[in-house]
Amino acid sequence: MNIRLATAGDLLGMQACNLQNLPENYTLRYYLYHAMTWPSLSYVAEDNKGRVVGYILAKMEEDAAEKNEPPHGHVTSISVLRSYRRLGLAKKLMILSQEAMATIYKAEYVSLHVRKSNRAAIGLYRDTLGFEVHGIEAKYYADGEDALAMRLSLKEK
16 A cells, blocks of 8 residues: 555546545546645555555635635545555545645644544544534535534644
8 A cells, every 4th residue: 555645647546436435526627626736735545556545635725814714724525445444544644634734834724524424434533533523514415414514723732
């Protein structure tokens, strides 16, 4: 297993991983926008054949200053193929992206949304990584399911 920064050459593999695992899908243009705008925030996990088996797609919130908010990052999407789960890949992907947000962009926190029904992801975010529920976004997903809005402070304690 190898984890590294995502490149434009990984975008189709990232999209394929997303399509296989998640109901929320993005256009290739959206992946490309993230990769070109915040090249140091998205990572891939690849198997020994170089196939993308997991990824994190992340960004900095662009309108934070306009809203008088501190600089902060956001995890747009994270996914690991089922046969590669429980190996710590999602945790490693999250930590690498969070560290880059804090060191490169001076992000004070990172946010994400997760389905209220996704117990495994909530456990990773809350119990393993230390995220806290910041609020609930009603009917956030296309199928009407609510999302937990979660945050993790990136400030040194």
